[in-house]
Amino acid sequence: xxxxxxxSVNPTLPRTLASPTRSPPFQSPFLRFAPASTTSFNLxxxxxxxxxxxxxxxxxxxxxxxxxxxxxxxxxxxxxxNIDTDQIIPAEFLTLVPSNPDEYQKLGxxxxxxxxxxYEDRFVEPGxxxxxxxxxxxGENFGCGSSREHAPVCLGAAGAKAVVAQSYARIFFRNSxxxxxxxxxxxxxxxxxxxxxxxxxxxxxxxxxxxxxNHTTGKEYRLKAIGDAGPVIDAGGIFAYARKAGMIPSAAxx
Amino acid sequence: xxxxxxxxxxxxxxxxxxDLGFSSFRKPSQxxxxxxxxxxxxxxxxxxxxxxxxxxxxxxxxxxxxxxxKILAKAAEKSHVVPGDNIWVNVDVLMTHDVCGPGAxxxxxxxxxxxxxxxxxxxxxxxxxxxxxxxxxxxNRNVDIMREHCxxxxxxxxxxxxxxxxxxxxxxxxxxxxxxxxQEGHCRPGEVLLGTDSHTCTAGAFGQFATGIGNTDAGFVxxxxxxxxKVPPTMxxxxxxxxPSYLQAKDLILQIIGEISVAGATYKTMExxxxxxxxxxMEERMTLCNMxxxxxxxxxxxxxxATTFNxxxxxxxxxxxxxxxxxxxxxxxxYRFDVSKLEPVVAKPHSPDNRALARECKDVxxxxxxxxxCTGGKTEDFMAxxxxxxxxxxxxxxxxxxxxxxxxxxxxxxxxxVPGAGGKTCAQIFEEAGCDTPTSPSCGACLGGPADTxxxxxxxxxxxxxxxxxFPGRMGHKEGQIYLASPYTAAASALTGHVTDPREFLx
Numbered sequence: 001x002x003x004x005x006x007x008s009v010n011p012t013l014p015r016t017l018a019s020p021t022r023s024p025p026f027q028s029p030f031l032r033f034a035p036a037s038t039t040s041f042n043l044x045x046x047x048x049x050x051x052x053x054x055x056x057x058x059x060x061x062x063x064x065x066x067x068x069x070x071x072x073x074x075x076x077x078x079x080x081x082n083i084d085t086d087q088i089i090p091a092e093f094l095t096l097v098p099s100n101p102d103e104y105q106k107l108g109x110x111x112x113x114x115x116x117x118x119y120e121d122r123f124v125e126p127g128x129x130x131x132x133x134x135x136x137x138x139g140e141n142f143g144c145g146s147s148r149e150h151a152p153v154c155l156g157a158a159g160a161k162a163v164v165a166q167s168y169a170r171i172f173f174r175n176s177x178x179x180x181x182x183x184x185x186x187x188x189x190x191x192x193x194x195x196x197x198x199x200x201x202x203x204x205x206x207x208x209x210x211x212x213x214n215h216t217t218g219k220e221y222r223l224k225a226i227g228d229a230g231p232v233i234d235a236g237g238i239f240a241y242a243r244k245a246g247m248i249p250s251a252a253x254x
Numbered sequence: 255x256x257x258x259x260x261x262x263x264x265x266x267x268x269x270x271x272x273d274l275g276f277s278s279f280r281k282p283s284q285x286x287x288x289x290x291x292x293x294x295x296x297x298x299x300x301x302x303x304x305x306x307x308x309x310x311x312x313x314x315x316x317x318x319x320x321x322x323x324k325i326l327a328k329a330a331e332k333s334h335v336v337p338g339d340n341i342w343v344n345v346d347v348l349m350t351h352d353v354c355g356p357g358a359x360x361x362x363x364x365x366x367x368x369x370x371x372x373x374x375x376x377x378x379x380x381x382x383x384x385x386x387x388x389x390x391x392x393x394n395r396n397v398d399i400m401r402e403h404c405x406x407x408x409x410x411x412x413x414x415x416x417x418x419x420x421x422x423x424x425x426x427x428x429x430x431x432x433x434x435x436x437q438e439g440h441c442r443p444g445e446v447l448l449g450t451d452s453h454t455c456t457a458g459a460f461g462q463f464a465t466g467i468g469n470t471d472a473g474f475v476x477x478x479x480x481x482x483x484k485v486p487p488t489m490x491x492x493x494x495x496x497x498p499s500y501l502q503a504k505d506l507i508l509q510i511i512g513e514i515s516v517a518g519a520t521y522k523t524m525e526x527x528x529x530x531x532x533x534x535x536m537e538e539r540m541t542l543c544n545m546x547x548x549x550x551x552x553x554x555x556x557x558x559x560a561t562t563f564n565x566x567x568x569x570x571x572x573x574x575x576x577x578x579x580x581x582x583x584x585x586x587x588x589y590r591f592d593v594s595k596l597e598p599v600v601a602k603p604h605s606p607d608n609r610a611l612a613r614e615c616k617d618v619x620x621x622x623x624x625x626x627x628c629t630g631g632k633t634e635d636f637m638a639x640x641x642x643x644x645x646x647x648x649x650x651x652x653x654x655x656x657x658x659x660x661x662x663x664x665x666x667x668x669x670x671x672v673p674g675a676g677g678k679t680c681a682q683i684f685e686e687a688g689c690d691t692p693t694s695p696s697c698g699a700c701l702g703g704p705a706d707t708x709x710x711x712x713x714x715x716x717x718x719x720x721x722x723x724x725f726p727g728r729m730g731h732k733e734g735q736i737y738l739a740s741p742y743t744a745a746a747s748a749l750t751g752h753v754t755d756p757r758e759f760l761x
Contacts, residue, residue: 082605086728090727091703092704097399098357099356099361100356116732141516144517145452145723147451147452148354149354149357149468169517171468171547175468175471237470238470
């Protein structure tokens with residue numbers, strides 16, 4: 001798949017939403033669930049996604065299997081505790097509809113603009129649409145506040161790959177997984193106290209254990225396994241995953 | 255994980271809870287099939303795959319279930335669930351509004367097809383309320399988008415607004431979604447209600463499972479009528495004692511959030527019971543459940559009783575089946591409060607758990623007061639503020655903004671006499687006190703909104719507000735300072751120009 005090979009060459013390609021808009025519409029609006037089977041939630045061999053069209057959405061890479069190492073490398077952006085959704089994406093930008101491609105990009109340009117002025121390094125430079133930071137490092141209760149899906153969406157749209165935080169608010173975590181926009185990873189210690197904005201880091205996701213490596217300080221941190229949420233995000237979100245798992249008719253099969 | 259630490263507060267008793275032996279715990283009454291036949295489950299999904307493990311049935315004695323566990327078990331067509339179970343749940347009502355609706359429907363169409371139909375056009379309630387009275391073109395466009403979706407899908411409940419210049423010219427328009435859901439009879443005991451808004455937990459006041467979800471989850475529900483949920487464990491909060499005349503439900507929830515912190519209930523249910531809860535009106539119970547999300551809670555729930563049934567049956571004839579926690583249900587934490595000893599509190603900037611006694615903040619000079627939102631803009635909230643203004647007989651010292659949550663609330667403010675005020679209405683009392691004229695009903699400035707939103711904090715001012723969050727920038731300006739408070743405390747503060755305990759003017 002074109003996108004997958006591109007990503008293996010340049011792993012810092014921004015991850016964007018899969019777009020099955022070219023798929024034929026399903027005949028039945030109702031889910032057809034496969035009969036209870038032992039393989040239902042294991043990843044099957046992946047269906048090739050439709051080729052990217054003129055849509056600004058690039059088909060997401062779905063080539064990773066659970067055993068394969070998934071790696072993100074880049075700069076860290078460090079924030080504190082209780083970063084709420086109003087700081088991630090202020091309410092005035094909620095008129096932007098995430099499922100609209102142009103507005104999706106605009107959301108990215110406003111990511112984390114609600115942080116107070118005490119954050120001198122801004123996540124997205126004024127005038128830019130993408131961030132130079134791949135990994136957001138947070139403290140406790142990251143993403144608290146509103147249920148607005150715009151929060152994980154704007155981070156993903158801006159180009160961030162993962163958040164590493166001590167803990168998450170549940171709706172933010174759930175939305176990150178459902179949209180597949182960003183990996184919400186749990187650290188075991190207060191990584192936000194030990195990393196600085198601009199540190200170079202790598203996040204390695206593996207079956208069973210994952211790590212954050214801060215190349216600037218030379219320290220490594222274990223991350224909690226992302227578990228069942230991982231394959232959902234790998235696939236591109238809950239819908240793509242449901243299609244792969246046979247829970248809803250796949251586009252290719254319809 | 256419940257710990258054995260006893261809170262340092264003299265009013266709170268916290269104990270780890272397994273099986274409960276409280277003799278004072280009110281035994282749940284028998285499950286009453288209230289008024290009607292059992293509701294039929296949607297038969298549209300032919301066979302359901304349960305990919306995750308179901309609850310253990312390997313010979314162990316089944317413990318009782320909490321209210322939330324029972325509601326979810328029934329909605330998943332299972333006889334028994336335990337916290338941690340991932341289950342597919344049938345949804346009774348899905349609510350969305352102007353901010354998240356376009357995104358949710360956009361995802362629905364993208365994933366199920368341009369010609370797909372929603373799972374049930376009578377179980378979706380679309381309530382424009384967030385960015386309504388604004389010239390922001392995108393905001394206006396979002397209401398138009400929802401109108402088109404509702405027309406195409408034949409959505410039964412769409413509380414539309416077309417004339418932005420006069421809300422009263424729109425007979426269908428309601429206002430704030432969580433208040434409208436209750437007022438229009440969409441909240442019923444025992445049901446599962448989801449909404450694309452974090453304060454959907456408000457409806458837990460009706461003894462149902464209600465929680466907020468994002469656009470993608472909502473798009474999934476639109477197509478299937480189902481959602482995958484993990485059963486939450488329940489924290490129990492028992493509030494006993496007579497409610498002092500100067501205290502309101504807002505004080506109770508701010509007290510609790512201050513106790514357990516903004517992440518104290520993350521992924522958990524907050525169940526409220528006790529003699530104080532039983533004495534609360536439905537609107538006060540809504541205020542309590544509304545801010546469950548501010549403690550990180552998944553949902554809030556209050557056992558339904560005669561107060562609940564009376565409210566619900568006056569607004570809907572849809573049958574419902576209330577449920578109650580079993581006597582031997584397991585709770586992960588137990589908190590007890592002696593409400594008669596509590597005092598009015600505020601949440602200081604910039605966190606809902608930054609609790610302080612109102613009287614200890616009396617030196618804090620303020621610039622404005624805001625009374626509104628799903629949390630503090632209901633009829634009884636305005637009645638309370640008016641009662642205090644009337645008792646004081648003075649004028650406000652700072653701009654005081656009044657934003658009724660819905661059309662009904664607005665009408666009540668202008669029509670209902672305030673008890674003990676010689677026949678005067680809230681509106682009359684507000685006018686005499688020098689407040690701003692009550693404005694068009696919507697979410698207003700609770701969350702800032704477009705730049706031209708009425709009462710938006712556009713400068714770094716200090717505001718006492720009856721709303722639900724005070725993180726930096728919440729009402730607009732990033733350096734704005736928001737003190738969350740009850741309507742009584744907000745009104746008292748307006749009269750002095752400082753954060754003020756309402757006892758200065760009441761009793």
